[in-house]
Amino acid sequence: MDITSPSFKENATRAIGDKSLQKALGNVERGFIYKRAKAVAAVPAFETLRDAARDIKNHTLAHLDLYLEAYADKVAATGGHVHFAETAADARDIVLDICRRVEAKTVTKGKSMITEEIALNDHLEKNGITTVETDLGEYIIQLRGEHPSHIIAPAVHLNKEQIEADFRRVHDKLPPERNLDEPVALLGEARAVLRERFLAADVGITGANFLVAETGTSIIVTNEGNGDLTQILPRVHIVVASIEKVVPTLEDASAILRVLARSATGQEMSVYTTLSTGAKRSGDPDGPDEYHVVLLDNGRSAMLGTPFEDMLRCIRCGACMNHCPVYQVVGGHAYGWVYPGPMGSVLTPTLIGVDKAGHLPNASTFCGRCESVCPMRIPLPKMMRHWRENAFARHLTPPSERSGLGVWKFLARRPALYALATGIAVRAMALLKPKGGRFRTLPFASGWTRHRDLPAPEGRTFQAMWKDRKAGK
Amino acid sequence: MGDSSHSRPRVGLLVTCLVDAMRPTVGFAAVDLIEKAGCEVDVPAQTCCGQPAYNSGDRDGARLLAEAVIAAFEPYDYVVAPSGSCAAMMKQHYPGLFADDPHWHARAERFSAKVFELVSFLVDVRGMTGVEASYSGKVTYHDSCSGLRELGVREQPRKLLGSVAGLEITEMKDADVCCGFGGAFCVKYPDISNAIVGKKADNIIASGAQTVLAGDLGCLMNMAGKLARDGSKVKARHVAEVLAGMTDRPAIGESE
Numbered sequence A: 001m002d003i004t005s006p007s008f009k010e011n012a013t014r015a016i017g018d019k020s021l022q023k024a025l026g027n028v029e030r031g032f033i034y035k036r037a038k039a040v041a042a043v044p045a046f047e048t049l050r051d052a053a054r055d056i057k058n059h060t061l062a063h064l065d066l067y068l069e070a071y072a073d074k075v076a077a078t079g080g081h082v083h084f085a086e087t088a089a090d091a092r093d094i095v096l097d098i099c100r101r102v103e104a105k106t107v108t109k110g111k112s113m114i115t116e117e118i119a120l121n122d123h124l125e126k127n128g129i130t131t132v133e134t135d136l137g138e139y140i141i142q143l144r145g146e147h148p149s150h151i152i153a154p155a156v157h158l159n160k161e162q163i164e165a166d167f168r169r170v171h172d173k174l175p176p177e178r179n180l181d182e183p184v185a186l187l188g189e190a191r192a193v194l195r196e197r198f199l200a201a202d203v204g205i206t207g208a209n210f211l212v213a214e215t216g217t218s219i220i221v222t223n224e225g226n227g228d229l230t231q232i233l234p235r236v237h238i239v240v241a242s243i244e245k246v247v248p249t250l251e252d253a254s255a256i257l258r259v260l261a262r263s264a265t266g267q268e269m270s271v272y273t274t275l276s277t278g279a280k281r282s283g284d285p286d287g288p289d290e291y292h293v294v295l296l297d298n299g300r301s302a303m304l305g306t307p308f309e310d311m312l313r314c315i316r317c318g319a320c321m322n323h324c325p326v327y328q329v330v331g332g333h334a335y336g337w338v339y340p341g342p343m344g345s346v347l348t349p350t351l352i353g354v355d356k357a358g359h360l361p362n363a364s365t366f367c368g369r370c371e372s373v374c375p376m377r378i379p380l381p382k383m384m385r386h387w388r389e390n391a392f393a394r395h396l397t398p399p400s401e402r403s404g405l406g407v408w409k410f411l412a413r414r415p416a417l418y419a420l421a422t423g424i425a426v427r428a429m430a431l432l433k434p435k436g437g438r439f440r441t442l443p444f445a446s447g448w449t450r451h452r453d454l455p456a457p458e459g460r461t462f463q464a465m466w467k468d469r470k471a472g473k
Numbered sequence B: 001m002g003d004s005s006h007s008r009p010r011v012g013l014l015v016t017c018l019v020d021a022m023r024p025t026v027g028f029a030a031v032d033l034i035e036k037a038g039c040e041v042d043v044p045a046q047t048c049c050g051q052p053a054y055n056s057g058d059r060d061g062a063r064l065l066a067e068a069v070i071a072a073f074e075p076y077d078y079v080v081a082p083s084g085s086c087a088a089m090m091k092q093h094y095p096g097l098f099a100d101d102p103h104w105h106a107r108a109e110r111f112s113a114k115v116f117e118l119v120s121f122l123v124d125v126r127g128m129t130g131v132e133a134s135y136s137g138k139v140t141y142h143d144s145c146s147g148l149r150e151l152g153v154r155e156q157p158r159k160l161l162g163s164v165a166g167l168e169i170t171e172m173k174d175a176d177v178c179c180g181f182g183g184a185f186c187v188k189y190p191d192i193s194n195a196i197v198g199k200k201a202d203n204i205i206a207s208g209a210q211t212v213l214a215g216d217l218g219c220l221m222n223m224a225g226k227l228a229r230d231g232s233k234v235k236a237r238h239v240a241e242v243l244a245g246m247t248d249r250p251a252i253g254e255s256e
């Protein structure tokens, strides 16, 4: 997928002016924020559950090598195959090789951000393999040739009417008179089409929410059951997951599950929590003949032991973006790559480079709402600040900002000079005597006055007035 | 100064650069409230807490300013700021700036323990339960982010406002959601900031309040500027002005 993060600012401006997008983004608030708040309020010990979830991941990350080894051993013992992939390209090639070996023509896919990260669909399609997204949201954006705008609600940027129009355009067996006004009718229509694709698929590819070291199990959570059909019906099931998905035990996975759905959709649990261990055994009524796990690193092990290690606790619940005032007005595509919102603002620079993604950690007010809802207690603003520090140290900060900061810093360390300078500036502004007590335009403050009036200063500095007061003037 | 005054806690007021330059009234209101809470107030020579440098990624610059602030305010029993954002910088972020320097780190820890946001200081530290002030009309209170999420300022201002004669509090929708100011953010990303403050202004207007109050001048200037540009008559004031009864000056962005 093309990276447009360097033009984040322009992307954002366009998104803010897009009426249909703005209407759709209203669903984020209605669909997620209130439901999460209600679900969280219903569990008195929610804060304790968050602590427990954080601790489990911290422990796992501290011993990641051990748990990965244990996990890989278990998968092998249950008849599955583990493939380690250092880079996105490695992972793509491993998947393609498996598909070629089993002569796959059609691949069905469960919803997976990791396959977005490695741009798997493009790669398979280029090599003559048809990929079919089976999650409703993913299916819709695949029809439109788009990418997810949200990590758990890929089509949240669309309105119902747009989806209906797409179905009528693409589904040739759909009678024009069929009423699709209700969302459930849209779902029914997608299901009918997908059913045939499920049965035709040679390989099913899913992501994983957890990899359990104790049992060699991969776990996915879904609400549509499409994941189950993706991994049970085809001959081959390939799980693509990044290394930090591993947890020690089933008990640990269930502890984190208690915060996942509540934080994501405000459900107590997702409708389906599906555990897969190995291929079909003799006597099993169904299941794949082959079970593969592609374990992707793609820069994650390099985050261990750095200020960004905390980010590896992320369970991709989406709460941070749902609650982000910036995401709420610009939507996910503006961020310009796979991961949007606060978690993307931290993760994207590690994956595509801070030179390309430098805007993302800067485009935050540091309001801290993301951290306050993150079930894994990831200090997202702190890590965005780390990126700013990193850019500053490497002189990537824009020169105008840097020199402005330099002048300000020089003055700020010299209180007498600072008092003089602010005194002059404030008096000069007051002398302009703007009408009504505020400036509608001001040459050096156009960033402010483009959209807002600038309240004028009262006329003297507090420190000057305080001095007078102390002197009894 | 007589001996009796020394038995009262000595408070160093960090007035904040914005209040110093733009709205000294807030500084005097803070002085008045801290004195009413039984303390002696002093204003040592000062510039800025260093947050602009810190949030721009200039950690060394922030650290130099933090050293100056700590040195200037060390003699006081408490350090109080009429801003959740500057107080949070000093209370929550200063020690981390000195992680590699045990001497300064210890100094920063001792300093940070004495730092408070103004209204939280009045209520949580000094046990203030009400004020003698009056203000007529409906007000709505915006929870500025740092004060709310880093310092737990939420009930304190509402509690004191509840004691102001003639004042009625009406809560707006999403009072705890960011106004889009974010320091340099609002000029670096003006269109995004505008979209966020646009929602805030709509919520303020929909609350039916005639005045919006908050504890941070940056947010207030942002909201006042947007409300004015939208043609709204809602006034904006720092919560300290109302609590101190200093509301004879024009509201933020208004003229005499």
Ligand code: SF4
Pocket: A313, A314, A315, A316, A317, A318, A319, A320, A321, A343, A370, A373, A374, A375, A376, A377, A378
């Ligand atoms: S950073 Fe936290 S809130 Fe955001 S997706 Fe990850 S776990 Fe969820």
